[in-house]
Amino acid sequence: MAREQLGVLTALDAAKTQWYHFTAIVIAGMGFFTDAYDLFCISLVTKLLGRIYYTDITSPKPGSLPPNVAAAVNGVALCGTLAGQLFFGWLGDKLGRKKVYGMTLAVMVICSVASGLSFGKSATSVISTLCFFRFWLGFGIGGDYPLSATIMSEYANKKTRGAFIAAVFAMQGFGILAGGIVALAVSSAFDHAFKAPTYAADRAASLPPQADYVWRIILMFGAVPAGLTYYSRMKMPETARYTALVAKNAKQAAHDMSKVLNVDLEAEQEKVNAITEDSANKFGLFSRQFLARHGLHLLGTTSTWFLLDIAFYSQNLFQKDIFTAINWIPPAATMNAIHEVYRIARAQTLIALLSTVPGYWFTVAFIDRMGRFKIQMMGFFFMTVFMFALAIPYHHWTLKGNHIWFVVMYALTFFFANFGPNATTFVVPAEIFPARLRSTCHGISAAAGKAGAIVGAFGFLYAAQSKDPAKVDKGYSTGIGVRNSLIVLGCINFLGMVFTLLVPESKGQSLEDLTGENEEEVSAGTGTAVNPV
Numbered sequence: 001m002a003r004e005q006l007g008v009l010t011a012l013d014a015a016k017t018q019w020y021h022f023t024a025i026v027i028a029g030m031g032f033f034t035d036a037y038d039l040f041c042i043s044l045v046t047k048l049l050g051r052i053y054y055t056d057i058t059s060p061k062p063g064s065l066p067p068n069v070a071a072a073v074n075g076v077a078l079c080g081t082l083a084g085q086l087f088f089g090w091l092g093d094k095l096g097r098k099k100v101y102g103m104t105l106a107v108m109v110i111c112s113v114a115s116g117l118s119f120g121k122s123a124t125s126v127i128s129t130l131c132f133f134r135f136w137l138g139f140g141i142g143g144d145y146p147l148s149a150t151i152m153s154e155y156a157n158k159k160t161r162g163a164f165i166a167a168v169f170a171m172q173g174f175g176i177l178a179g180g181i182v183a184l185a186v187s188s189a190f191d192h193a194f195k196a197p198t199y200a201a202d203r204a205a206s207l208p209p210q211a212d213y214v215w216r217i218i219l220m221f222g223a224v225p226a227g228l229t230y231y232s233r234m235k236m237p238e239t240a241r242y243t244a245l246v247a248k249n250a251k252q253a254a255h256d257m258s259k260v261l262n263v264d265l266e267a268e269q270e271k272v273n274a275i276t277e278d279s280a281n282k283f284g285l286f287s288r289q290f291l292a293r294h295g296l297h298l299l300g301t302t303s304t305w306f307l308l309d310i311a312f313y314s315q316n317l318f319q320k321d322i323f324t325a326i327n328w329i330p331p332a333a334t335m336n337a338i339h340e341v342y343r344i345a346r347a348q349t350l351i352a353l354l355s356t357v358p359g360y361w362f363t364v365a366f367i368d369r370m371g372r373f374k375i376q377m378m379g380f381f382f383m384t385v386f387m388f389a390l391a392i393p394y395h396h397w398t399l400k401g402n403h404i405w406f407v408v409m410y411a412l413t414f415f416f417a418n419f420g421p422n423a424t425t426f427v428v429p430a431e432i433f434p435a436r437l438r439s440t441c442h443g444i445s446a447a448a449g450k451a452g453a454i455v456g457a458f459g460f461l462y463a464a465q466s467k468d469p470a471k472v473d474k475g476y477s478t479g480i481g482v483r484n485s486l487i488v489l490g491c492i493n494f495l496g497m498v499f500t501l502l503v504p505e506s507k508g509q510s511l512e513d514l515t516g517e518n519e520e521e522v523s524a525g526t527g528t529a530v531n532p533v
Helices: 007-014 019-040 042-053 067-095 097-116 123-155 161-193 211-220 223-228 230-235 240-245 250-261 269-277 288-325 337-370 372-391 403-418 421-430 435-463 469-473 480-500 511-515
Strands: none
Touching (some): 007 240, 007 250, 019 042, 019 067, 019 097, 019 123, 019 161, 019 230, 042 067, 042 161, 042 211, 042 337, 067 123, 067 435, 097 123, 097 211, 097 223, 097 230, 123 240, 123 421, 161 211, 161 337, 161 421, 211 337, 223 230, 240 269, 240 435, 288 403, 288 421, 288 435, 288 480, 337 372, 337 403, 337 421, 372 403, 372 421, 372 480
């Protein structure tokens, strides 16, 4: 039997879209802007790192990072992110969302700057220092996932909650785009200021000393947007759902939300006590009750995010190899080191502008109309279709004259990833778990995603290496490896459709109705109050 909802939570659920909603989106969203910038900008400079630290000017081709080093540089931040998601997700439920929110941002700012200041007397020491700071950068980024999602879900009204959470996540698209734009601006400025010959024309002169500044500036810029939002984060009040349902302080919850909503709200301590003392609302994460109520839901959110991120991150990390394979980026020997950064950034910025960013905002526009389940299933379906369409006739697409259609279909996989599971896997875990476990469960789901990203970073970067010595000698990689990788990713996306069947629909419902926290009595094993799909 459902009990009467707390007045402060009813007011939040029924509130019309107000200025504080947009303020919360910007504050939380700028964190995600920074997250995406920091995670994806490394793929723009990995080839430059190889040319700076691993070039032998006696060789006919420019240097590149060895596969194990490339995997470490690309993947170490993801390892840190996974650890941060688990740790800060748990901490957000123990100490409160607001207290932990500032910690994550401070770590991100410090480590962004430190990454660009990586030092050492040898290539090994510089790369090792870079990997060290990027691990801790990822640790801070990881905390932003569960905290941003949870804060936004607990602030939002139930009618447009999906759009608000998705809008926070959509800032990731702008972060990826900003990374490309910053790389374009920095590389273009240095390329014009220090006109260097191609590697084929003059091996030593093709790598001017100023090239070492390029990657450092690009990485350090990630500290700017994070630093700008620190004060605003510290001024945000704690969410009413945490204050009332976890901290059990009805007076503080009513006081905070009265300011936010500009209405008078009554402190209902007796109701708070009744809800929080109910045995049905006391079970822990590792209890049988949690397994009965939310076990399949947690399996659904973790498995779909894991599978999605294998595909999504591997696509981002080896897309420069794909562009090379179709001759969109010329062989490295035909460019100087700085101009190569410019060409890679231009290609990745175009993909972000035409497919990645629009995909995110299509989700924002339609998630509260179509629902989470339909968008996620549709996204996985079209990602599967386009992956196989790229992979099966792969050698046809790499022929001259067919490159543009390859790029179009490749861009569509990004579009449907973002107008699909890349957004919904972030939204749903912030809605379907109880307030006292919400941040923890979102952190677990997100960490499963980063485990998939690590598989993509470490596994598929190796798989995408060329098996054709003739191609390697010409200065670019890929061919057999990328085609097989695309086939595997198509199968992974199909599995994502299967596991989506475990994910409940949460459109238009109160968080407490979804989680069963408003139920006075729920027998063990009866399941949650989540409506079936």
